[in-house]
Amino acid sequence: MVHFLGPRVRVSADESSGLFTARGGAGTRVTTDALVDAFLPEPSLAESTNPLLRDLVTGGGTAVGRESAASPGTLEVDSRHRVIGPDGRAQPQLWAVGPWTSELPIGAFARPRTNAPCHRRNDALARDLLHAALRHGKTARANAANLSVESPGEPAAEPTPRTVRSLRLGVLGPGKIGSALTRAALRRGVEVAVAGRSPATALAARLPGARHVGPDVLASSCDVVAITVPLHVALALEPAAFQGAVVIDATNPWGEADAAAVAAARAELGDLDGRLSTSELLAARLPAAHVVKTLNHIGYHDVEDHGREDGDPQRRAIAVAADDQRAADAVGRLLQRIGFEPVQVGTLAEGRELEPGAGLFSGWSTRDELSRLRRELVRVA
Numbered sequence: 001m002v003h004f005l006g007p008r009v010r011v012s013a014d015e016s017s018g019l020f021t022a023r024g025g026a027g028t029r030v031t032t033d034a035l036v037d038a039f040l041p042e043p044s045l046a047e048s049t050n051p052l053l054r055d056l057v058t059g060g061g062t063a064v065g066r067e068s069a070a071s072p073g074t075l076e077v078d079s080r081h082r083v084i085g086p087d088g089r090a091q092p093q094l095w096a097v098g099p100w101t102s103e104l105p106i107g108a109f110a111r112p113r114t115n116a117p118c119h120r121r122n123d124a125l126a127r128d129l130l131h132a133a134l135r136h137g138k139t140a141r142a143n144a145a146n147l148s149v150e151s152p153g154e155p156a157a158e159p160t161p162r163t164v165r166s167l168r169l170g171v172l173g174p175g176k177i178g179s180a181l182t183r184a185a186l187r188r189g190v191e192v193a194v195a196g197r198s199p200a201t202a203l204a205a206r207l208p209g210a211r212h213v214g215p216d217v218l219a220s221s222c223d224v225v226a227i228t229v230p231l232h233v234a235l236a237l238e239p240a241a242f243q244g245a246v247v248i249d250a251t252n253p254w255g256e257a258d259a260a261a262v263a264a265a266r267a268e269l270g271d272l273d274g275r276l277s278t279s280e281l282l283a284a285r286l287p288a289a290h291v292v293k294t295l296n297h298i299g300y301h302d303v304e305d306h307g308r309e310d311g312d313p314q315r316r317a318i319a320v321a322a323d324d325q326r327a328a329d330a331v332g333r334l335l336q337r338i339g340f341e342p343v344q345v346g347t348l349a350e351g352r353e354l355e356p357g358a359g360l361f362s363g364w365s366t367r368d369e370l371s372r373l374r375r376e377l378v379r380v381a
């Protein structure tokens with residue numbers, strides 16, 4: 001017999017009888033001798049019933065950390081997971097990870113052998129810990145031998161992918177795919193600026209680490225701009241803001257609003273047979289931009305989960321269609337950086353193969369598989 005308790009559930013435990021009583025807000029009451037506690041509470045260190053966790057931020061003179069302003073309720077850590085002390089400085093030998101820290105949210109429950117973001121994060125942290133331990137050991141030995149060594153604590157200048165600042169990605173439309181792309185890029189050390197409709201504070205809380213900018217300055221402040229708004233919104237964008245920009249068109253035509261906008265754009269261009277790909281329609285809307293069609297055939301979850309290191313035989317291929325080689329190369333570099341293998345499949349016109357229902361739209365493939373599929377499609381055509 002299953003009783004649904006509804007909202008505002010309260011559970012009490014009676015130590016003497018060994019029974020649990022659960023009461024729902026609507027008055028339902030269940031008493032039982034077993035309780036499965038699967039709640040995932042919102043993090044709130046300051047209100048934690050665990051004194052060890054609580055004192056990390058509320059311990060007055062003994063607090064070793066502080067609550068994150070960008071991610072309230074959590075312990076502030078830097079990009080290498082070092083705890084930020086109350087004075088704003090990173091603690092050299094204190095690390096914290098997990099959902100109760102201000103780290104970028106990464107998918108949990110990842111399966112083994114997937115090289116998922118949380119495994120990569122743990123590996124990077126393990127490297128830092130080992131490095132610190134080695135330096136500590138060296139210092140201890142040197143002290144014993146009365147030798148001088150560099151001071152321990154601050155890990156040496158080990159290259160960290162998180163701080164590479166050479167690539168700036170702009171994301172217009174931080175919805176499902178835009179947010180996934182933002183997080184994937186931030187984790188790989190790409191600077192990301194995001195333009196959306198939500199207020200800056202909401203975006204900062206949702207996508208910590210990303211800069212919030214207005215849509216008018218996105219293109220001028222980034223090397224590549226990903227358009228991840230619905231297609232009908234993209235087809236109404238103001239062209240002046242995209243002068244000279246390398247633009248990723250990640251959109252797909254779904255639903256009535258997109259269909260109407262596509263029909264209107266085709267009519268305006270005299271494309272009565274519907275020959276133009278939707279990216280060519282967008283390129284016509286943004287004539288001074290260099291449009292690259294890509295990411296259309298990958299689900300948003302997979303943008304975060306399928307990235308692999310260069311050389312991994314299971315690295316997923318992503319098709320890229322463009323009329324401008326330099327723009328395709330810039331986008332290819334971004335895809336490589338976030339863990340994918342760019343495969344050029346031709347011009348924007350040929351990018352039709354990436355649209356829903358077409359030959360390259362769905363399915364996971366490696367570089368070789370995608371290239372083979374592409375050759376077969378060309379042969380059939």
Ligand SMILES: NC(=O)c1ccc[n+]([C@@H]2O[C@H](COP(=O)([O-])OP(=O)(O)OC[C@H]3O[C@@H](n4cnc5c(N)ncnc54)[C@H](OP(=O)(O)O)[C@@H]3O)[C@@H](O)[C@H]2O)c1
Binds near residue numbers: 251252301
């Ligand atoms: N989801 C996927 O797995 C996936 C994969 C590949 C390609 N795509 C394509 O990518 C595009 C976006 O898909 P999505 O699933 O990410 O959609 P979504 O979750 O609905 O996100 C759309 C984004 O566009 C913004 N937006 C919507 N209407 C707008 C308007 N009138 N003006 C300004 N911004 C507006 C939304 O702003 P708010 O945040 O304020 O709502 C949101 O940030 C679609 O064309 C889709 O086909 C999606």
